[in-house]
Amino acid sequence: MIHTRRFGEWFELTLPHDWEGFSVDYILRDLWKAPKKQIHFMRMEKHIKINGNPLIDWNHSLKAGDRLQLKLFREEDFGVQPAYREVEVLYEDDHMIVFNKPANMDTHPNTPDQTNTLANAAAFLLQAQGEHRKIKHVHRLDRDTTGAVLFAKHPLAGAILDSMLEERLIKRTYLALVHGRMKAKKGTIREPIGRDRHHATRRRVSPKGQPAITHFELIETYPKQNLSLIKCQLDTGRTHQIRVHLSHLGHPLAGDLLYGGKPIFDHQALHAEKLEIPHPFTKEKITCIANSARHHPWTLYR
Template structure:
């Protein structure tokens, strides 16, 4: 674990014993896997200090050294800050995890749009006096609910992007589907591409992008002919769970776009848990997302069970 603390625009980290002998260059390039352009900018602007002196990027560090990074600079939000009632699942100086309600886009899809979760996140930071660019690390469909991760400064965003690409960030979803799968658990490995006959629909396609969904049957509701499914994603394709489960013959209840019946006002899909390796402290953060709306969809289900 790395001890971290904020001092104004600077982030201070105490070099832990297992970083003994590392260099600042090694931390940025190998541990954090930061982009070369970002590393260059930080280096030429002298935005790293060692024991309050400009850093020698090639000098070995010692346990107990004080590293300071100029991470918390003021910047344009990138979206229009706009108030919406939101539930914060986790927040520190680097990360923000929000519980997205149904009927809200993750981010603006057109200039001037201000009713998205990203707008609400920017407003949340603004009210705390944090004028910094906010970046979503992954997305949820408009009518899918649950946990979404934001980075509060560019270096956190770069590291988290890499963690997501490397599947170190774990996303767990629950879904109510029609019918009962023949297998209690399994993996769907089917590429997903656009449907040429529909502007927003996706489909399993040999020419699509690779997509991997792990699923597990949790519970069946024989009277309603529904099943509760837990899903874990290795990839994050648009509509991935909806497409894969529909392709398997078990579309989401309420998902009219992919063959579900209109028994609910939206698709029964919720991002119930998010597991995040902290980009700096090396802690492992687990966020559970309670159900905000449409309680009839996941009636009797406890989000903290997953």
């Protein structure tokens, strides 16, 4: 694990032995995948030091034990209006926060005046803690999908976590209750997903759509109710991906009226149960388990 600490607005990372010879430019551009605009800003504002001294040569080879210091915790506008909502926090540190999102809540505002979203609740929490920084969701859940959602607390953490998500280093596991008795014990759905031309919000399997991969595993079947409980993992994050793929298989989510489910619940039976994240700076593995029983009567089937 990489040793780090915070002092005021500054973050300090002690260079590990396997980073010997790396330059600051290499760490930011290639290791952390920071955007060019962000790197330029840090360079111009002199937000980087080495062992307490302002950085002069961005291509200088660093030594193991050198202290890389970055000004990451400066105050800035939240980006959304802080508004109180009762939401469970699963994990939090200086760089990121994970919530257990309830049903009937958007991940972020769709209009400037919307204040009943998870992002508004996240901003309120930071404000209450005296942290004035722009918070950014790393991934989203549908309004009626519950469970673990990851937010970054500053731009560099956001850039690193975005890259990790794209490279499939962040693992997301979902529980889904579907109609029908699923016969396959496990499998992978590789079907591209695109917009449905006949419906504003619906997606569908389409040869011209974006690549989408969903892995599933049967947990249990309920013959009397003609339902199956399955676990899903995503390699991609398309809008409505699990809902579209399972409906395409002939097993729509219970309660998901948009994709052929029956109204036995007041929303689709889908819950983001687990989020596994390599920490963006320490590389420590963070595992968050979202308790589904808080939100779902359907989890009594489990």
